[in-house]
Amino acid sequence: MSKIGKVAVIGAGVMGAGIAAQVANAGVEVLLLDRPGEGEDRSSIARDAVARLLKTDPAPLMHKRKMKLITPGNTEDDVDKLAECDWIIEAIIENIEIKQKLYHHLEKHRKSGSVVSSNTSTLRRSDLIEGMPEKFCRDFLITHFFNPPRYMRLLELVGGKETPEALLEKVSSFCDRSLGKGVVVCRDTPGFIGNRIGIFWLQCAVVEAMDRGISIEVADAVIGRPFGIPKTGVFALLDMVGLDLMPHVLGSMAKHLSPEDDFHKVYREPELIKKMIAQGYTGRKGKGGFYRLRPDSPDKVKEAINLVTGEYSEASRPRVGVVKKAGTKNPRKVLQDTSDAGCYAWAVMSRTLAYAASLVPEVTEDIAAIDEAMKSGYNWKYGPFELMDQIGTAWLVHNLEVDGQKVPPVLKQAEEHGFYRVRYGTRELLSMQGSYRKLLQRPGVLKLEDVKARGGPVDSNPSASLWDLGDGVMGLEFHSKMNSLNLWSLSMMQRAIPQIIASDYKALVVYNDGSNFSVGANIGLLMVAAKLRAFPFIDYMVRKGQDTYQALKFAPFPVVSAPSGMALGGACELLLHSDAVQAHAETYTGLVEVGVGIIPGWGGCKEILCRWATSTDGPQGPMPPVAQAFEQIGLAKVAKSAEEAREMKILRKTDGITMNRERVLADAKEKALELAEGYVAPEPLDIVLPGPSGRVALDLAVSGFHQSGKATAHDVVVSAALAEVLSGGETDMTRTVSEATLLELERKAFHKLCRHPDTIRRVNHMLKTGKPLRN
Structure with missing residues (x-):
């Protein structure tokens, strides 16, 4: 065909x-x-x-x-x-x-x-x-x-x-x-899979909160993080979807589902929601929804509606004790808590999970398909059956029976061993016949969780691990908080090189299953070191990053980075030092260090400058590449897709883009094997840069922005340091500048900026608020 x-x-x-x-x-x-x-x-x-x-x-x-x-x-x-x-x-x-x-x-x-x-x-x-x-x-x-x-x-x-x-x-x-x-x-049933379960979950959460007098802030907190559900929870998600859409969807489900379906037990059209829709409170696309910004308030104060009175008041960040205790890895602790929040969580999640199990085999016989539908359609970290395994199927069956709820047959089958298991290094799942079968992946899909099921890591520390991906390819995984990079991460990168050489591996792929490849270097370490005036430590960390990335760049085997989600700052620098990148289409990357008052210090300035200097599709000469790199780094530009990253020279024309997240690792491994055939490490680059004359031109441009109010006082300081690096220091157009010289210029500028009190203020503000300080 x-x-x-x-x-x-x-x-x-x-x-x-x-x-x-x-x-x-x-x-x-x-x-x-x-x-x-x-x-x-x-x-x-x-x-x-x-x-x-x-x-x-x-x-x-x-x-x-x-x-x-x-x-x-x-x-x-x-x-x-x-x-x-x-x-x-x-x-x-x-x-x-x-x-x-x-x-x-x-x-x-x-x-x-x-x-x-x-x-x-x-x-x-x-x-x-x-x-x-x-x-x-x-x-x-x-x-x-x-x-x-x-x-x-x-x-x-x-x-x-x-x-x-x-x-x-x-x-x-x-x-x-x-x-x-x-x-x-899916089978041809009402709502198919995603909405069949998702709408039940949302409706159950709304009516239970109304009946129990639970505030929407508490509801979103308790139904979110502990169960691997996005922080939008329920009510913020409904605001995103649009409250005016829900009556149509609910009405259609009520019309087409059989009278025996448990959906009818939670189906109702609350008067409060009817009133909100009539008044234009349809969610984010309207005047607001369950949450809104206070009308006529210049401070953008966020308000939340009271489900009982219908009145708005300033939204709070509730400190729900059980949520803090459970974290993100113990949903059972929330479900067995006897507080109002815990009882609410049990009422919603127990019924939702039981409902999902009751739909087998009506909507599909494949429990993995249901899990995939909720993970891909509602951004749940775990599907319903994966979540039931985490909670404990035997515990869940017992407590459903105590609560007087029906226990679906497929859940009863899984009571002893769960829905998923690992046997002889292979992940298996429960079939409708009560036996387990191999969990097959589609051709061209390689998952790190399957690699992990085969055995332990080749090497590991608290922030990174090395895995055998098969066919002579080693994989490097980050697993610190938000995959931020620290000395542990750098150490594992360095340790990978001799291990790959000694064990006759052919290539290295840098990849992880996280929603973000890496948010960059851990600036918390920078903040602590700066406050303690431990500047030798800062210098050590900068040198360590530069040495590590240079070692990867010139290693006798290809290094392929496979990012998805955010790859910022130090993570972007890693992409720039890789032999190739196989990026998920939804990769968001850039050198963002100026936002915290510093410049890229692990070779990012050097690499992006060299990319523009060796480019053949733009203006030639010493100054145009400097101007391009200065604008890109100085404005902290972030590519909002892999396509944009290619335009910004972070990705080369030869780098690959994979549309499907699940295919990124397999595609990266294939690229690594292709590069390994006859691989020759690159030679260091020498480029011609303008020197002081170029730096003066850049400084004048920034001064103009400062006078017009487009750049702050500290922006001028940071830009001057960046201009010093990118123009090549005390050089001129009759000489070439080496990579080693550019790295030395980076270190000096980085060290100088770290001592500046306004940089310390920027870092501190970013850590507290997650937003840049314009000082």
């Missing part, structure tokens, strides 16, 4: 435009159609939707140039263009009659064998295809994207008995590899 080469999206609303943007992010042409608009431009609706993509935050497009791949049109004048498309995605109003009318229209114009799918979140496939031609039914699927399509990984795929397996595989593969989705194949 042919591959998908061009896509059409019908419906240019927020969701349809977002899907079109993600298709464009994959480098695929997409036709975006909506109904004809009034006036001369009959494609104005779709055209306006495309224009809004550049203004939307968070950005649906990974790079503004991707917009060129989207062609706006309308369903009358441009319907003939559907014959060029391999996949047509319908993303219009949730109304069966209107959808079917569109399907009949599409059937007249689509090419034979093209896929047609609906982005419905609640309607069943069997209802949508009722009365449609047999040929159409064979080619029709449900492809339920979660909003926003760029950032939410889950895609629920529903076919039927008449659906060819090859068609399902074609769409699944495209969504997985090209769109970066975690594809979950």
Whole structure:
């Protein structure tokens, strides 16, 4: 069966435009159609939707140039263009009659064998295809994207008995590899998997909080962190989704689910929420929701609603004792707590987990698919069955029985050994037959948790570990808090080099399963050292970082970094020193040190300067590369995608970008093996820099910004130090500057700035607030 080469999206609303943007992010042409608009431009609706993509935050497009791949049109004048498309995605109003009318229209114009799918979140496939031609039914699927399509990984795929397996595989593969989705194949049931469980969980949390008089701040705290659920919890999540959407979704679920379904026990439409919607309090897109910013307040005071009175008051950060005691690794401690918060957590999570288990095998026989749906669709760190294993299935069964709740059969089966286990180095999961089977990964997917199941690390310390990835490739994993880099991290990087050489490994891949590759160097250490005036320690740490990264750069084997999420500061410097980068498309990276009053000190200034100096796609000569690097570092620019990182020279043209997070490690390992064939380490670079004349030009530019109020007093100090490094110190255009000289300039500038009281204030402010200080 042919591959998908061009896509059409019908419906240019927020969701349809977002899907079109993600298709464009994959480098695929997409036709975006909506109904004809009034006036001369009959494609104005779709055209306006495309224009809004550049203004939307968070950005649906990974790079503004991707917009060129989207062609706006309308369903009358441009319907003939559907014959060029391999996949047509319908993303219009949730109304069966209107959808079917569109399907009949599409059937007249689509090419034979093209896929047609609906982005419905609640309607069943069997209802949508009722009365449609047999040929159409064979080619029709449900492809339920979660909003926003760029950032939410889950895609629920529903076919039927008449659906060819090859068609399902074609769409699944495209969504997985090209769109970066975690594809979950679902049965044709109301709400599919993600919303079936997610809506139950949200509704249960709302009504239990109302009935028990629990504040929304406490509810979000107790239902969030201890269970691996994002800090938005429940009520902040509903504000993001939109309160006005919930009655429609809840009503559809109530209509289509059987009367025996436990959803009906939590279903109700609270008067408070009806009143909020009527008054425009629909969440973040309205005047506020459960949370809001105090009206007419210049201080942006956050307020929370009282679920009993409906009145707003300043939101608090509740100190829920059991949450603090449980942390992020002991959800059972929360569930067995007898405080009001603990009882609330039990009421919500026990019913949600039992409900998820009761849906097997109705929605799917694969418990791993349910876990994937909740992790990818609702950003849970653990799926329901993984969470039940953490809590303890035997404990959960016992307490459900004591509480008078039904224990689903599949949970009873898992009572003794749990849903997942590791046996002979292989991860296994419970099947419907009560036996365990190997947990298979899709071809091209390598997970670090599977590597860990095979045995212990090659080497380890409190912040980093080395793992055998197989085929002669060693993996380096960071596992400090937020994967920040410290002396332990640097030590493990250095220890990796002789171990790889001595054990005949071929390459090193730097990767971890965290939501962020690394937030950079631990500035808390800098703060402590500066307060104690332990400047020799600061100098030691800077030298240690420089020496480590230089050692990796010139090692006799290739080093491939595989980032995802944030790779900031020192982590960005690691990418710059790697032989290659295989980045997840959602990599956010940059040299951000000026925000805390310092400059990159582990070779970042040197590397980004050399990247611009050796570039062939920009102005040549000593000064243009200096100006480019100065602007990029001085403004603390952060790439908001791997595509943008490539434009900023953090990624080379030869570096790879992987759309699917789960494929990053396997792709990085493959790249490392390719580089290992005949590998020769790079030679140190010497570049020509302008010296004092260039530094004066940069200083004058910053002075102008300071006079106009665009730069603060300390910005001038930091910029002067940066200009000294990037211009090459006391050199001129008749000489070359070595990497070693640039590193020495970095160290001197870094050491000088660390002694400055305004830098110490910036670091302290960042640690306290998480925001830069403009001093």
